[in-house]
Structure formats: structure tokens, C-alpha cells
Amino acid sequence: MPGNDLTLLMDAAKDAGEIAKRFFRSEPQVWDKPDGAGPVTEADLAVNAMLRDRLMGARPDYGWLSEESEDDPARSTAERTFVIDPIDGTRSFMEGNATWAHSLAIVENGVPTAAVVYLPARDKMYHAETGQGAFHNDAPLFVTGRDTMQDATVLAAKPNLFAENWKGGAPPLKRHFRASLAYRLSLVGEGRFDAMMTLRPTWEWDIAAGMLIVQEAGGVVTSPDGQELVFNNRKPQVAGVVAAGPRLHDQITKALLT
Numbered sequence: 001m002p003g004n005d006l007t008l009l010m011d012a013a014k015d016a017g018e019i020a021k022r023f024f025r026s027e028p029q030v031w032d033k034p035d036g037a038g039p040v041t042e043a044d045l046a047v048n049a050m051l052r053d054r055l056m057g058a059r060p061d062y063g064w065l066s067e068e069s070e071d072d073p074a075r076s077t078a079e080r081t082f083v084i085d086p087i088d089g090t091r092s093f094m095e096g097n098a099t100w101a102h103s104l105a106i107v108e109n110g111v112p113t114a115a116v117v118y119l120p121a122r123d124k125m126y127h128a129e130t131g132q133g134a135f136h137n138d139a140p141l142f143v144t145g146r147d148t149m150q151d152a153t154v155l156a157a158k159p160n161l162f163a164e165n166w167k168g169g170a171p172p173l174k175r176h177f178r179a180s181l182a183y184r185l186s187l188v189g190e191g192r193f194d195a196m197m198t199l200r201p202t203w204e205w206d207i208a209a210g211m212l213i214v215q216e217a218g219g220v221v222t223s224p225d226g227q228e229l230v231f232n233n234r235k236p237q238v239a240g241v242v243a244a245g246p247r248l249h250d251q252i253t254k255a256l257l258t
Contacts (some may be wrong), residue, residue, distance in 0.1 A: 005114040006129045009106070013102045013118035016047045016102045019043070024096070024120075024121060028094075030042075044086045047102065055084075062081055062082055064082050067086065076232070076234065078232075080108045081232045083205050083232070083236075085102070087102065088117075089179040098122050099122075100121070101117050103116075103208070103210065104116045105212065111230075115128045115208070119183065131216075134189050134212075141216070143244065144193075147251070149251050149255065152173050153193045160199050161175055166256060168255060181206040181210065185214050189217035195242070195248055196242075197241060198241050204237065223240055224241075
């Protein structure tokens with residue numbers, strides 16, 4: 001891995017956390033993004049600016065894709081691209097909830113190869129790189145071994161479990177929720193929940209890092225119809241996400257109407 005990309009991401013995430021915490025629970029300035037894309041705070045922008053300077057300064061030949069940057073078409077020809085969400089869970093950040101995260105990934109030829117999801121307000125650092133396992137701080141991560149949907153715990157918004165989305169009606173899953181998609185994926189990798197899912201089109205920066213964490217913890221992450229997720233698309237979205245241990249993932253994707 002060039003110059004240890006994972007160390008670069010981890011160090012940058014920690015410094016991003018110091019910036020974000022200066023604004024946290026301090027009534028940061030907020031703007032509404034165009035086209036109903038949600039709020040953005042001065043903390044999001046400050047973190048994004050630092051990360052772009054730091055990461056692109058260290059890897060000038062990499063592409064750049066971030067929620068808070070104007071899209072740069074040059075990323076489409078880059079072999080490796082940073083995929084960044086400066087603050088995943090901005091509304092939680094604004095509400096003073098500690099479950100927001102910095103989500104940082106490097107994607108090589110469409111596949112995440114290094115990933116960090118960092119929750120500064122909880123001092124939780126999830127990280128992974130291809131073939132090296134996934135970790136929460138220094139502890140190795142493993143997905144659960146649950147192999148049936150009966151009473152499995154899933155992180156998802158309510159509409160995902162509506163009966164019309166499933167072949168046999170509402171599934172016997174126990175629903176929980178966290179605002180940050182990156183954190184949801186990390187919690188599945190940690191084995192604290194059995195699965196996560198979202199059936200809506202999903203921005204790449206929300207899931208690229210968390211996907212690798214789940215995979216390196218032994219899990220499977222695909223679109224709801226079981227297709228492989230590819231990143232650094234022209235429009236940086238995928239068609240939803242299902243993440244779980246292999247057997248449960250198979251159960252969920254087979255039961256969905258897709």
C-alpha cells in the first residue's frame with residue numbers, strides 16, 4: 001500500500017476530530033444545501049478543507065470525491081481516489097448527539113482498499129485495509145454468526161422493513177437505528193448488530209469506508225439485489241446496501257423484493 005495509506009487516513013481522521021469538536025455543541029453556523037440535499041455546517045466545511053489539503057498534499061496523484069467538494073471529473077481517470085464524508089451524520093452533530101463520524105476511504109479501481117470511520121466524541125476508531133482485518137481501536141472485529149432473520153438485529157430506517165419491500169411480508173428482524181451509515185456499517189463489523197440495510201440510492205462517501213470494515217470483519221456487503229458494489233462512479237451513488245455475515249446476508253437478499 002503506497003506509503004501506508006491507512007496510517008495517513010487514521011492520522012488525518014484524528015486531526016479532523018479535533019477541528020470538529022471545536023464546533024460540537026457550540027451552535028455552529030448552518031446552511032441548507034441546494035435541491036433538498038440537507039444541511040451543512042461550518043464544521044463540515046472546515047474538516048473538508050483540512051482533509052483535502054492534508055490528503056491531496058500527501059497523494060497528489062489520487063482523485064478526490066467528497067460530499068462537501070464540487071465534483072472533480074479528473075477522479076474518473078485516477079487509479080486511486082479518496083472517498084470522504086467529512087461529517088457523516090450532520091444532523092446528529094447539530095443536535096449534540098455523539099454518533100456522528102468522519103468517514104475516509106481510498107478506492108482503487110472501484111474497490112475500497114483502506115478505510116477509517118472515526119467517532120471523535122466517543123473516541124472510537126474503526127479501521128481496515130485489504131487483507132489485514134478490521135479493528136476497533138486495537139481490537140480485531142468479527143461479524144456475528146447469525147444465520148437466520150428470526151430476531152436478528154438490523155440497523156435500518158423504518159421504511160426498509162415495510163411489508164411491501166419483502167416477498168413474504170414484514171421480516172422477523174429487530175430494528176435499531178443510528179443516523180450515520182458509516183457508523184451502522186462499523187457496528188455490524190464490530191458484531192454489535194447482525195446487519196444493516198438501506199434500500200434507497202446511497203452516496204458512495206457514506207459507505208465506502210464502512211463497507212471495507214464489514215468485509216475485513218468477515219461480512220458481506222452488496223446492493224439489495226446481491227450485486228457487487230463498485231465505487232468512483234460518474235454519479236457517485238449505489239443502489240442501496242445490505243451488510244451482514246454471509247449466511248444472514250444471503251437470507252436477507254433472497255427475501256427482498258428487488
